Amino acid sequence: MFNKFFITLFFITIFCIGIFQYSRNSEVNVNYDRFNLVAPGILRTPEERFKNIIDYPFEENYLTIGDTRIHYLDEGPKDGEIIFLLHGEPAWSYLFRKMIPTLTEAGYRVIAPDMVGFGKSDKYISIEDYSHQMHVDKMTQLIVELDLQNITAHIHDWGGMVGLRVIAEEPDRFARVIASNTGLMALGRGFFNDLRSFVMGPIFKLTIWLQGPATWEEFVGGNSFTSWIRYSRYADNIDVGGVMQTLGSVSDAEKAAYEAPYPNATYKAGAQIFPYLIPSELRKNEKAFREVLEKWDKPFLIANSDNDPVTGNNPRLVKILKRIPTAQEIVIKGPGHFLQEEAGPEYAGLIIDFINGNPRGFSKEQKAIFRMDKKMNKR
Numbered sequence: 244m245f246n247k248f249f250i251t252l253f254f255i256t257i258f259c260i261g262i263f264q265y266s267r268n269s270e271v272n273v274n275y276d277r278f279n280l281v282a283p284g285i286l287r288t289p290e291e292r293f294k295n296i297i298d299y300p301f302e303e304n305y306l307t308i309g310d311t312r313i314h315y316l317d318e319g320p321k322d323g324e325i326i327f328l329l330h331g332e333p334a335w336s337y338l339f340r341k342m343i344p345t346l347t348e349a350g351y352r353v354i355a356p357d358m359v360g361f362g363k364s365d366k367y368i369s370i371e372d373y374s375h376q377m378h379v380d381k382m383t384q385l386i387v388e389l390d391l392q393n394i395t396a397h398i399h400d401w402g403g404m405v406g407l408r409v410i411a412e413e414p415d416r417f418a419r420v421i422a423s424n425t426g427l428m429a430l431g432r433g434f435f436n437d438l439r440s441f442v443m444g445p446i447f448k449l450t451i452w453l454q455g456p457a458t459w460e461e462f463v464g465g466n467s468f469t470s471w472i473r474y475s476r477y478a479d480n481i482d483v484g485g486v487m488q489t490l491g492s493v494s495d496a497e498k499a500a501y502e503a504p505y506p507n508a509t510y511k512a513g514a515q516i517f518p519y520l521i522p523s524e525l526r527k528n529e530k531a532f533r534e535v536l537e538k539w540d541k542p543f544l545i546a547n548s549d550n551d552p553v554t555g556n557n558p559r560l561v562k563i564l565k566r567i568p569t570a571q572e573i574v575i576k577g578p579g580h581f582l583q584e585e586a587g588p589e590y591a592g593l594i595i596d597f598i599n600g601n602p603r604g605f606s607k608e609q610k611a612i613f614r615m616d617k618k619m620n621k622r
Contacts, residue, residue: 542571
């Protein structure tokens with residue numbers, strides 16, 4: 244009798260949780276007539292949104308991959324050695340504007356794409372269309388179709404989560420890698436870790452769901468990475484410019500440039516879901532390590548900044564990267580998470596030094612972090 248009661252109660256509970264989760268995640272009916280809809284479920288940011296952004300004089304290039312048009316920068320001499328710059332969350336190729344002149348003046352060809360959902364690339368409307376694997380597939384195909392070879396890859400933030408998997412797909416195309424303030428979540432070898440890789444993703448999602456949405460104030464004032472995930476996942480309109488101003492110390496004009504790709508919240512599904520996807524493909528990440536990255540015999544540099552709250556609070560990220568046999572580590576002193584904003588030319592110089600075989604850390608005066616909680620009256 245009691246067994247039947249508890250079984251019935253269990254299924255009722257599961258049903259109620261499912262209904263609640265569906266209602267929380269269900270999309271509001273929107274009239275898309277006023278959006279730049281280029282295909283069912285796909286938006287394209289109008290070009291006029293980018294006309295007045297500062298310090299971005301680069302020529303646009305596009306490549307259609309599957310159902311989306313991908314934007315990328317292709318700067319410097321066409322026969323130059325290739326440096327591939329891959330942004331993370333919630334940035335786009337605008338992040339590298341302070342680095343590109345130094346690199347091209349030194350004779351390098353710079354390729355910097357915007358991932359799907361970011362910058363000038365097309366954007367899926369539904370968060371369900373975004374996955375870690377989708378981003379890996381799109382960036383891999385871009386590199387293959389452009390036939391890039393002998394690549395020096397710079398990966399940052401989610402650019403590392405995607406980029407390291409791309410490298411595992413096409414390792415022969417890459418000559419060296421420099422990873423900054425990033426990682427690739429993998430649990431390691433062993434039967435127990437293999438079991439954990441099956442359940443960690445669902446447990447993580449359940450934890451986020453149980454904790455529920457976080458406000459902007461909780462994200463900025465909190466000391467937990469889950470606050471950022473809860474904020475981005477459930478915010479009605481994620482404050483992309485505010486994130487860049489808080490973590491990158493950008494000016495108001497630069498903040499506007501980071502918001503330019505998003506005329507309204509409907510365009511922000513990619514930025515909204517990215518953090519939530521971090522543990523979604525642990526088994527694929529582990530496979531990348533075991534089959535490629537643990538056998539990597541080319542230069543690999545970990546160059547984190549000492550004021551990055553992401554890697555600074557998660558030393559395991561560096562430990563995981565050190566599974567790569569050739570991994571070296573240096574420290575950049577001063578900048579925070581978006582060191583490309585705070586020390587762009589210096590960081591470009593580091594990449595050149597890395598290519599030449601003598602990478603060294605450097606120091607740059609830390610900028611005052613713009614704490615958005617001091618301007619809550621604007622929200």
